[in-house]
Amino acid sequence: MAITTTLTLKSDAGDLLTDELSVVTSKDLHKAGTTTDLNQVRMGRNEIPTGTSFDLLDATTLAINKANKVYVSNLSTDETYYITLVIDAKTIGRLYGGDWMFIPWNCDDATHDIEVTASTGTNTIEWACFHEGETLPTQGD
Amino acid sequence: MATTAQINIDSTTLMGDFPIAWTATGRLYKAGTTTDISETTGLGRRKLAATTKVDLITWANETATADKSAKLYVKNTSTSETQYVQVLINSVELGRLYGGDWMWMPYSGGSGEDLEVAPSTDDAVVLEYMLFFE
Numbered sequence: 001m002a003i004t005t006t007l008t009l010k011s012d013a014g015d016l017l018t019d020e021l022s023v024v025t026s027k028d029l030h031k032a033g034t035t036t037d038l039n040q041v042r043m044g045r046n047e048i049p050t051g052t053s054f055d056l057l058d059a060t061t062l063a064i065n066k067a068n069k070v071y072v073s074n075l076s077t078d079e080t081y082y083i084t085l086v087i088d089a090k091t092i093g094r095l096y097g098g099d100w101m102f103i104p105w106n107c108d109d110a111t112h113d114i115e116v117t118a119s120t121g122t123n124t125i126e127w128a129c130f131h132e133g134e135t136l137p138t139q140g141d
Numbered sequence: 142m143a144t145t146a147q148i149n150i151d152s153t154t155l156m157g158d159f160p161i162a163w164t165a166t167g168r169l170y171k172a173g174t175t176t177d178i179s180e181t182t183g184l185g186r187r188k189l190a191a192t193t194k195v196d197l198i199t200w201a202n203e204t205a206t207a208d209k210s211a212k213l214y215v216k217n218t219s220t221s222e223t224q225y226v227q228v229l230i231n232s233v234e235l236g237r238l239y240g241g242d243w244m245w246m247p248y249s250g251g252s253g254e255d256l257e258v259a260p261s262t263d264d265a266v267v268l269e270y271m272l273f274f275e
Contacts, residue, residue: 003152003161007243009214009271011144016169016181016273021144023184023271025216027241033223041155067225067239071150073165080173082210085247090233091254093247096172096210100165102148103246104228104236112234128150 002028002037003130005069005102031132032067043128048083048118056085056127057114059107063133068107070114073100075124083123086115097123105129143168143177144273146212146245171275172210180204182272186218189258190265194229197270198248198256205274207251215258216243216269224266229257237261248272 004026011021029038048054062068074083076097085092085101088111095101105114116125147166155161169178187197197215205211217226219240228235228244231254238244248256260266 003150003155005243006149006151007214007245008147008149009144010147015177016144016179023214025243027243030222030239032237032239033225035222037154039155065237067237067242069236069242071148079170079175082173084249087235088233090230091249091251092230092235093212093249094172094208094210095247096170098170099167099210099212099247100146100148101246103244104238104242106227106234106236108234130155 004028029069029130030067032065038067038130038132040131040134041128045124045126048116048123048125050118050121053115053117055113056116057129059112060110062107062131064108065106066132068105068129068131069102070105070129071100071102072125072127074098075126078121081120081123083125084117084119088112143170148245169212169273170210178273178275180274184269184271186267186269188265188267189260191263192260194257194259196255197258197268198272200250200252200255203272203274205250208249209275211248211250211272211274213246213248213256214243214271217241218267218269224264225261226266226268227259229259230254232257
């Protein structure tokens, strides 16, 4: 079995719309342009203090022009807490406490790191990057 | 009850000793509150048949406020695994959606910060999308 990702968007009648909204979609994660399963992952859980922008994912060590996917979830329980996500100096958006995102990521040059900045307070996040083509760095000092 | 967005990520083979069965559910609230988001573009479909980069969401055409908690859904409905669409914000590429791929992202928006798409081929491809905003 591959890595299967499923999105369920749901709103009961009378909430967002007069009628019920339900969108469900599912996709297995494949290597770019193939039906071969993605087979590498990075993942973690971090506490992000306010005041500094951090690199969550470094673009330089992953294969470019591929079908990488990134998941980030803000575990903060305070709705006023949020993190701002940036790629190549371009703000993507804010994940408030309880929000998550799942996006494609083309780390096509060193400036395409995914950066994260916390606001209001220390935010705890969980994240994963499903990808291909990563080679571990050679041994340093 | 608010509008909810749930993701499930499952795999028993990626890491054989550590099967993945993740679930996260987010409620769509206005920024910094527990008040439900109450506006949306509705679910749209857009057919593209050229590699030309075009706006999927032109921020100035929406009544959305920037730097809030807007969320965007986009799906490439193509059944071809080789046919992809580049997704960009104001010419900065986020990544590629191959046939069947979907994405769910926060979207700060703002003047000129349009959500753009550029198909990889001239073959027709249909995108489905929906913006939730305040």
